Every structure is written in C-alpha cells, then in structure tokens.
Amino acid sequence: MAGGAKCWLMEFLSGSEMIAKGAIAAGCRAFFGYPITPSSEIMELMSEGLPKVGGVFRQMEDEIAASAAAIGASWAGAKAMTATSGPGASLMQENIGMATMLEIPLVVVNAQRMGPSTGVPTVGSQQDLMQAIWGRHGDQLLLVLCPSTFGELFTMTIKAFNWAEMMRTPVILLTDGHLVNLRSSVSMDQAYEIVDRKMLDAKDATAPFKTDESLVPGFPPLGKEFNVLLDTLSHDERGYPTPNSAKTESLLVRLKAKLERNIDKIWMHEESDVSDSEEIVISYGSSAISARRAVDIARSRGKKIALLVMKTMWPLDEGHMRRILKGKKRIIVVEQALGQLAWLIRPFADDSEVVTVTSLGRPPRPKKIEQVILNEG
Amino acid sequence: MSAFLGAVDDAKLDMREVAVVSGIGCSGRIGGYLKADSIHVAHGRALPVALGAKLTRPDLTVVAFMGDGDAYSIGGNHMLHAARRGDDVKAFVINNMIFGMTGGQQSPTTPSSVIEGPLLARSPKPLDGPTLCAVLGASYVARWSTADFMELRDSMKIALTTQGFCLVEALSQCPVQFGKRVTRDPSGLMKWIKDRTIRVDDAVSKRTTGGKLLVGEFTKGGKGLRPELGELIGG
Numbered sequence: 001m002a003g004g005a006k007c008w009l010m011e012f013l014s015g016s017e018m019i020a021k022g023a024i025a026a027g028c029r030a031f032f033g034y035p036i037t038p039s040s041e042i043m044e045l046m047s048e049g050l051p052k053v054g055g056v057f058r059q060m061e062d063e064i065a066a067s068a069a070a071i072g073a074s075w076a077g078a079k080a081m082t083a084t085s086g087p088g089a090s091l092m093q094e095n096i097g098m099a100t101m102l103e104i105p106l107v108v109v110n111a112q113r114m115g116p117s118t119g120v121p122t123v124g125s126q127q128d129l130m131q132a133i134w135g136r137h138g139d140q141l142l143l144v145l146c147p148s149t150f151g152e153l154f155t156m157t158i159k160a161f162n163w164a165e166m167m168r169t170p171v172i173l174l175t176d177g178h179l180v181n182l183r184s185s186v187s188m189d190q191a192y193e194i195v196d197r198k199m200l201d202a203k204d205a206t207a208p209f210k211t212d213e214s215l216v217p218g219f220p221p222l223g224k225e226f227n228v229l230l231d232t233l234s235h236d237e238r239g240y241p242t243p244n245s246a247k248t249e250s251l252l253v254r255l256k257a258k259l260e261r262n263i264d265k266i267w268m269h270e271e272s273d274v275s276d277s278e279e280i281v282i283s284y285g286s287s288a289i290s291a292r293r294a295v296d297i298a299r300s301r302g303k304k305i306a307l308l309v310m311k312t313m314w315p316l317d318e319g320h321m322r323r324i325l326k327g328k329k330r331i332i333v334v335e336q337a338l339g340q341l342a343w344l345i346r347p348f349a350d351d352s353e354v355v356t357v358t359s360l361g362r363p364p365r366p367k368k369i370e371q372v373i374l375n376e377g
Numbered sequence: 378m379s380a381f382l383g384a385v386d387d388a389k390l391d392m393r394e395v396a397v398v399s400g401i402g403c404s405g406r407i408g409g410y411l412k413a414d415s416i417h418v419a420h421g422r423a424l425p426v427a428l429g430a431k432l433t434r435p436d437l438t439v440v441a442f443m444g445d446g447d448a449y450s451i452g453g454n455h456m457l458h459a460a461r462r463g464d465d466v467k468a469f470v471i472n473n474m475i476f477g478m479t480g481g482q483q484s485p486t487t488p489s490s491v492i493e494g495p496l497l498a499r500s501p502k503p504l505d506g507p508t509l510c511a512v513l514g515a516s517y518v519a520r521w522s523t524a525d526f527m528e529l530r531d532s533m534k535i536a537l538t539t540q541g542f543c544l545v546e547a548l549s550q551c552p553v554q555f556g557k558r559v560t561r562d563p564s565g566l567m568k569w570i571k572d573r574t575i576r577v578d579d580a581v582s583k584r585t586t587g588g589k590l591l592v593g594e595f596t597k598g599g600k601g602l603r604p605e606l607g608e609l610i611g612g
Contacts, residue, residue: 030433032425056432061458065425068418068455072398072429075416076437080429098419222414222434223393229409231417232401240409241417 010187015153015180019109019173020045022157023081027194028107029055030073030080032066034088037121038177039111042083063088067095067108074104075230076222079161083109085177086119089128090135096170097136100255102230103217105164105197107157112176114361123361124177126285126336129344132172133314141256143171143266144314148288150184155192156268156311162195163266167258168216174313176336178286178363202226209251210237215258260315267317270309273299274324277306281373282345283334284310286363291334294369305373313344321348328352334369336360378407380526380547381440381469384533396437398427400447402478403551404471407442421452424459427466438467438537445472445486449504453485456506460513463541463599469533470506470544472520473551481554488573491558507546508610511596511603516541518595522548524571525592532594541599548574548590581605 013021019042023031031050033043043059050057056073060066063084070080084092089110099106110132114125132144143163147156153175160171200208200218205226211217220228233241234248242248259266272295274280283291288309295307308324325331325348334357335341342356357369370376385395392413399408401420408415418426423441431439448456448470459466476482483492485504511518517539519532529547536543550556550566559569577593580586586609596602602610 030429032429058428058432060425061454064422065455065458068422068425069429069432071418072416072426072431073433074429075426076396076430076433078433080433094419095422098422102416102418220414222396222430223437225393227392227412227414229415229417231409232419233417241406 010185012183012185014041015150015175015182016041016045018150018153018186019083019157019175019180020049022154023107023161024049024053024055025154025192025194026158026161027079027196028081028161029053030070030078031055031057032060032069032073032080032082034060034063034066034084036063036085036088038113038124038180039083039085039088039109041180042109042111046081063091064095067092067106068098070106071095071099071102071104074099074106075102079105079165081107081109083111085111086113086121086128087117089131093131093135096142096172097138097140098232099170100136100140100142101232103168103255104170104230105168106170107160107164107173108170109173109175111180112174120361122177124179124181124286124336125360126176126287127340128174129313129337129340132174139252139256141259141315142169143167143259143312144174145171145268146174146285146311146313147179148283148285148309148311150179150182151186151188152311153179154186154188158192158194159268162193165195165197166216167262168197168219169259174285176286200228207237208239209235211254215254215261263315263317266312266315267320268311270307270311271324272307273304274306274308277304278328279304279330279332279373280306280308280325280328281332281334281369282308282310282341284313284341287334287336287359290363290366291369293366294373297366297370298373301374303374316344318348325349325352330355332357332369332372334364336363378410380530381533382411383530384537387530387534388537390438390537394436394438396430396434396439397442398423398430398439399442400444400452402444402446402476403473404442404444404447421447421450421455423447424452424455424464424466424468428459428464431464431466440467440469440537442469442471445470445474445484446476449485449506453504456510457513460510460515460542460544463514463516465541467536468542468544469536470546471549472506472546473549473555474503475551475555477551477554481557491555493558505610507544507595508602508606510542510544512601514599514601515544515596516599517543517597519544519593520546520548520590520595521592522567522570522574523550524567548592577603577606580609585609
C-alpha cells in the first residue's frame with residue numbers, strides 16, 4: 001500500500017480521458033500502443049500525460065510489439081499499460097498469455113468495437129467478452145474488469161492496476177467504443193488506494209517462485225546482487241525451465257489459485273431487490289446504463305424486478321451468482337452481443353428461463369428492455 | 378556466450394548493469410545459463426520487450442539474444458523497426474541458418490544450396506539481417522562466424538558500448554539439424570561455414586563476394602551501409 005491518489009474537482013471529460021487519468025493516478029509510467037479505432041485517443045492522451053510525470057511512451061510497429069514492450073517495462077519495474085480494440089486485442093492475446101506465465105503485472109484496455117475481423121471500427125459493442133476470458137492457449141486465469149458507469153472508467157482503471165500489481169497478473173479492462181467516446185462532467189475529490197507490487201527479498205532469490213500463503217511471489221528487481229530468470233517455459237520454484245508434469249501442474253494450479261482465493265475481494269458488482277423478486281435483469285458495461293434505467297421505470301410501474309450489474313466479468317464468484325439466481329423464474333440478460341453474457345450466466349440458471357435482450361451497435365434502448373420486463377413486447 | 382561474457386569484461390561492464398532478454402529456440406536458453414537478470418520471452422518478441430525494459434531502466438545495458446527464426450522470421454518486423462527507430466538495445470543473433478529445435482526446417486537464412494524438397498520455397502537470396510539493419514541506420518552492425526571468435530568478441534564489445542541499435546550476428550553451427558544437410562561433424566561444419574564467408578576487406582579489394590556471405594563490420598557510426606559494400610551486395 002503506497003499512499004493514495006487525489007483526484008480533480010470538476011471537469012468535462014471523455015471516457016478515454018477518464019481511463020488515461022485513472023492510469024496515471026494509479027502510477028502507470030509506461031505506455032506502448034498502436035493506433036486503432038476507437039482506442040487511439042487513450043494512446044494519444046498517454047503520450048501527452050506520461051512525459052509530464054516522468055513516464056515513457058512509444059507508439060510501436062504493431063499491437064504485438066506494444067504489448068511486448070509494456071511487458072518489458074513492467075519487468076524493469078514500471079506500472080505498464082497498453083490499450084487497443086478489436087483486431088489489436090486479437091494480436092495481443094499471445095503476450096497477455098506471456099504476462100500470465102511470467103507473472104508480469106500488466107493492464108490491457110480493450111475498447112471493444114463491433115464484429116469479427118475488421119468489423120465496424122467506429123461502433124462500440126460487447127463482443128469480446130469471451131475472447132477476454134478465454135482468448136489464449138493453455139489453462140490460465142486472468143482478471144477481466146468492466147466499468148459500467150462513467151466514473152468507473154477512472155476508478156476501475158486504478159483497481160485494474162492495483163490487482164495487476166498485487167497478484168502479478170495481467171488484467172483486462174474491458175470497455176467499449178460507446179463509453180470511451182462518451183463525454184460527461186465529473187466531480188470527484190476522493191482519495192483512492194494505490195497498491196505497488198511486493199518485491200523479492202535477497203534471501204528468497206534462490207527460490208524466487210516459492211510462495212507464502214498469498215501464492216504471489218515477490219517481484220525480482222533488476223540490477224541487484226542476485227539474479228532471477230523469468231521464463232515463459234514452464235518453470236520450477238527456482239525459475240528454471242522444466243518439462244516435469246508434476247512441477248508444471250503445481251505452477252498452473254498456483255497461477256489460477258492466487259486469483260481464485262481472493263474472489264471475495266476481486267468480485268465487484270451492484271445488486272438491488274434480489275431477495276424479493278422472482279425475475280432479474282443482468283447486464284454490464286455500457287448496456288448496464290440502459291438496464292438500470294429500464295429497471296427503474298418498470299419498478300415505478302409496480303413491477304418487482306431485481307437487478308445485477310456485473311463489474312468483475314472473470315473470474316466469477318460462483319457461490320454468489322448461485323445465491324442471486326436461486327429460484328428466479330426469469331433471467332433477462334442485456335448485452336450488445338449475440339448471447340455471450342447469457343452463456344456466462346446459463347450454468348447458474350437452473351430451470352429459469354433465460355431471455356436475452358440484444359442490441360448490436362448501440363446500447364439497447366431502455367424502452368426495449370422495459371417492454372421485455374413488463375411482457376409488453 | 379563465451380564471446381559475450383568476454384565482451385562484457387572488455388567493455389568493463391558489471392553484470393549487474395546488464396539485463397538479458399532472449400527469444401525462443403536453442404539461443405533462447407542463454408538467459409538461463411548466464412548469471413544475469415534475464416527474461417525468456419515469446420518467440421520473436423525479444424526486441425520489443427528489451428525496448429520496454431531499456432526505456433524504463435536507461436541505466437541498464439539491455440541485450441536481446443535471438444536465433445535467425447526469432448530475429449528475421451517471426452520477429453522480422455520488430456527488427457526492422459528497432460533498427461529504424463534506433464532503439465538503444467543490443468541485438469545478438471545466433472544464426473545457425475535452420476529451425477533447429479523443431480527438427481531442422483528451412484529458416485529465412487537457410488542457403489538455397491542446401492534446401493531440399495519440392496514443397497519448400499527455394500529463395501535465391503536468404504535474408505541478410507546485417508545488410509538490412511545497416512541500411513535502416515543501425516548504429517553498429519557486424520557479422521562473424523564462430524570461427525572468428527576474437528572478432529566476434531570485439532564486435533560484441535563495440536555493440537555493448539555504442540549508443541543506439543546494434544546488431545551482431547554470429548554464424549553458428551548446428552551439427553544436429555543443419556548438419557543433416559551438410560556434415561554432422563561439428564568442426565567440419567564450422568569449416569564449411571567458414572569456407573562460405575569472405576571478409577569485408579577481401580571482398581572490397583576483389584570487388585566481389587564470390588557468392589560468399591560477408592563477415593565483418595557493415596556500418597560504423599550509424600551512417601548506413603558502408604558505401605563500398607552496396608555494390609558488392611547489390612551484385
């Protein structure tokens with residue numbers, strides 16, 4: 001825990017500015033990017049902001065290089081970030097997996113755009129949820145955080161860095177073209193907790209991957225009297241490569257468990273009227289803004305309806321999900337994708353009816369959700 | 378590796394001031410063999426990782442060990458741009474002219490004379506990394522074979538003490554895989570490689586490479602490819 005970040009008072013900002021300001025407040029001092037719509041503005045803002053605080057910035061030759069350079073900067077001790085969209089997010093999967101294996105703290109922003117391949121660059125969507133969770137080869141777990149209010153673009157960027165540092169893991173901040181391009185007045189003067197990575201002690205240098213109960217090893221500093229090898233190959237507690245199945249299993253199990261054991265702290269959501277409603281609306285990200293509005297209107301018209309807005313998209317607090325959805329007759333999933341969030345929800349749905357309200361290319365109109373809630377469609 | 382450690386001594390560097398990045402392939406294991414702060418990254422990505430580290434810790438000398446597949450095939454784009462931008466990292470390419478670890482497949486530097494099989498592209502010109510990097514404005518570029526040990530060590534020292542992007546390529550023998558195409562005798566293979574190289578000064582005075590690979594210094598002071606080499610390589 002290394003002090004806090006103070007915020008500004010009142011400004012009129014874009015969603016990209018909220019993320020860039022959040023990153024710098026969190027202590028980000030290295031950004032590498034490659035232009036792509038709709039996330040380029042984040043890169044441009046970081047290129048202006050970082051030099052003022054002694055940070056480094058480079059526009060790289062592609063997204064593979066951008067994510068690799070961010071990993072290099074993080075290895076050398078900086079809090080590092082990259083931001084991208086659609087095709088760039090696909091290219092970064094390789095290095096996100098690398099950060100998982102090397103246990104390198106890294107924040108990757110994906111301002112989602114629409115469709116596979118080049119798709120529709122200028123239109124936001126929520127079609128990369130499954131990619132964020134599963135996009136890499138090999139068993140692994142990472143954090144996927146998703147802001148669902150304008151203010152959370154700032155606060156969850158800070159949280160993404162804190163978790164990346166605390167857990168030595170990549171974190172995907174999954175947002176979308178609608179939110180980063182939104183402009184809003186913001187008023188905040190709250191102090192936020194900022195977390196720095198725990199460094200490796202010289203006495204532990206011979207077994208730098210042997211962990212205490214936190215399961216998170218200390219981070220090796222460069223240029224000290226001891227040396228540590230970080231290896232993308234499966235490695236033992238000394239850091240040396242090993243093809244041994246038992247040692248590999250223990251590494252992979254630890255990499256997963258270090259996050260899962262903190263699920264109660266990682267799990268962020270908002271819920272209302274869950275206990276006394278037989279129906280529930282579930283949403284996240286920019287769709288949640290519409291969902292909240294629709295639920296408010298339906299309630300004002302006398303409908304009993306619960307609301308769950310997910311902010312941690314992965315890993316899920318399975319126990320909590322089960323408790324919330326227990327006995328619900330109808331689950332209304334609101335997303336800008338063809339059933340990706342619904343797929344995530346379905347294992348917890350028991351016999352409930354799962355209805356998806358989909359709107360591709362723009363956040364769903366509250367009226368459309370309201371009609372489904374009130375069976376007026 | 379021995380040439381590198383010698384060069385670190387010659388450059389009067391403390392290993393604590395050196396950070397080692399390595400890619401994937403036989404060369405990638407170097408980081409684990411050295412008593413150094415090292416990171417063994419994904420195939421082809423050593424250079425951008427090295428740049429990120431160097432920008433964050435400018436006090437360190439950051440070196441990237443790569444194979445020919447790493448540097449010129451999967452990581453070729455990174456190499457071009459690192460040389461063009463003048464990233465202050467030291468690229469050491471161990472060029473055994475083959476994908477050794479995966480069973481001896483053709484790499485971008487495999488000489489056409491040893492390419493067999495109807496399905497493989499028989500490129501008349503293997504990729505020449507040192508020429509490319511020199512043309513793109515690298516600060517220092519040299520190539521030697523492992524038979525030129527002292528020259529290799531000297532060039533590595535120059536690279537370690539020169540600001541900007543530096544490339545030193547070592548033509549090396551892989552008796553197991555490349556040897557299948559030539560000879561599996563390690564010293565015989567070293568001689569085979571040596572016989573197919575010509576020193577820059579010899580080639581300049583003879584006004585021809587005689588179809589051999591140039592070894593020596595390709596650029597000095599980042600002023601592009603040495604002008605006398607342009608004609609030789611173009612021809």
